[in-house]
Amino acid sequence: MGSPGNDYKKIIDVLVRAGSGDLTTEITLSTDDPNLNAIAREFNKMVNKLKATITELRESNRQMEAIVKRLERIFNNSGDIILFINKYGAIVEINKRVKDILGYEPDDLKGKHFAKTGLIFSEEIPDLLERFKVAVKKAVIKDKLNLTCITKEGVKLHMEAGLRLLKDEEEVEGIIVVLRNVTEHIQSDIRLKEEKEKLRSIISSIEDLVLIVDKDLHLVEYYESPSSRENFILASVKGYAGKSIKNFFQSRLLRK
Template identity: 30%
Template sequence: MEFSFREILINGIDDMVFVVKVEDQNFRYEFLNKSAMQCLRLNKDILGLTFRDVLPKEEAEFLYKKYQEVLIKREILTYEDSYRKKENVGEMNYSQVKLTPIFDGSGSCIRIVSVVRDITKEKAALSYVKEMVERIAESDERYQSLFTHNPDAILTFDKKGFITNGNEAVKSITGFEIIELIGKSFIDIIFEDINLLQQTINEALKGSTSSGEFLLKDKKGNILTINLKVIPLILENEVIGLFGIFKDITEATKNIEKLEESEKRFRIIAENAHDLITLVNKNGEITYVSPSYKNILGYHHKEYIGKHFIHNVHSDDLGRYMEIVEKSIQSDEPFTIEFRQKNANDEMLWCESIGKPVFNQKNKFQHLVVLTRDITLRKEYESKLKHFAYHDSLTGLPNRLLFKERFEIAKEQFLKNNNGLALMILDIDHFKRINDTYGHDIGDLVIKEFGLRIKESIGDHGTVARLGGDEFVILLSSIQNVENALEIAERIKSKVHKPWEVNGESLNVTTSIGIAMAPYSEGLTKSELMKKADIALYQAKDSGRDSYKLYEV
């Protein structure tokens, strides 16, 4: 039971996890999980070694600078890196590295936890999605440009359908001079769909505007696709002629086919993606979301269209999200952010977004492409990892590191309010005899039960921490006087005296306790108070054990 959580850290996390100890401006490996060992072909032999002992010089110096940056800035550092797996030297892999400093009670960074996540597939997907979106935007611009910069061709017809006149754009499209077309029917230059053209003209002769797409043979024999609109020319409620307005859409038709193919590819990716894919226009409105929104957030993807892209983000994360996106657009650089957003059950999920602004050929911002994944489970792992760093793995109680922090907080309150502060050190009498007689498994169970009984004895009045072995320390804040401290010690002693049944064994367990009251002094230190409590503990031992003593000057 003592190592179950460590096993989770070693075997249960897909991301690579390293715990690095900070020592005299050096960094030594203290822990690495199974993923790290498998991906980088490392083993536990590196524990206790520095970067320079394990890695090539260039890699070691790079890591050393990153970890130094964490020490200097005293904050979490996230960056992207690349590496080659040992089993596949030719293939480049990409990762996102998160360095989290762990501080002791005095504010010194003593460890740095590194979580390395493989983002190779994400970067490939983001690159492909960006390429598809850029192709779609490029095709759309060409399509629009084709209609903007080429004037429509206009022909006039009499009631019998013969051409009577036309503008200069007719020549630019067909290659025919207007004089060559006058007196001819439009049917003479249409390549196919003669019946449909005659039907379109007949509809216009009846007073209705009609249109269609046709194939036209120009003067050089080229076949063009045109969009033709036939409009009746009406005078005194009588159709006296026709206008034929047409434009060459040959290139546009080809572009549409390309566009449809690009969109088809994009949607195949989006509709089969497990992550959330979002397109956001320059106004911050969502124009597309992938169907995966239903699986991850519980919303139908159409519910998001037209809404502001951060409408569902936790209020505490809104400002930070907007600031990061604005900087990304200004710098034309991708962004990464961790934030919370609400799902359909009103639950807040931790998510991570990787976004990239897309600009047109005129370098004007067009839209954002954003890939988002649910990292709630990863956040829970990080929380457990932090708990592991601050708590004893056997008892679940605070360890020395957390106890230091709690002492500094209690000391500050004590000096501010003069409300009393006491410290107790206690252990199990003759614990070695229990270990030797019943074995270490029983010994571990005794330590767990001992810690539980101490915790139950003091309730919410202080902090219980395990120092190591069978030795525990209690910090009592807001203790009114010595009598209160002695009452708590007596309560602990009585609690320990109650019968012990451990794994079928009946045991006689007692404890010795040393108590020290904190003097009101700015120079008060934890080590000073613990030394006094330790002296009192040995006085209790010398008096026959199963007792408590108060340190007295």
């Protein structure tokens, strides 16, 4: 039978090690003292539970780190500008895409109020500030809005902003903004409208009914001249908007 004094020393030694983070040693006693053995058993159980918990935490941390890395890759490799604006209006995070689209380094913009970065066309700032104020105060925001951004070189770009509130329970912590450059799309629409106006101008000089169809003979548009407004074909063809006019002409030929 061992000396209780030695067993006390063992217990104290292991407790000191555990206190410093060393959980590799369990208490093994040589005494038959039931109280000391009970202390040793409970301590060993506690240590084993702590080891299991630490292992689980390490695995959770490993998985969390992997998720964070994936999110960082998505964040930085996105084709759009992604930024997080806190409830005070300061840009907390912004991805590297801002350099490609607007010419700014992310660190040039972090920490600045979004309205004081020079990114936004000045005439649109008052409306955006009011929208931001309402969003933070009432937790209400539109999903999308259009705005004009200014590149570092002073070029205006048309942007579509996707907006999402970031909330901690019911309190708004900030807004996640996804900015997409739609300049080319808008310019294409403008050019298309201009071409349509030119086409209308040309067609207006034609005295007959003009039909525009796609490759499948679906009626896309029709243009009527003053002289064609009484044309019986015009009255009939109006019902074919968006439909194939192939059968329409076949039926008229058969009547003849």
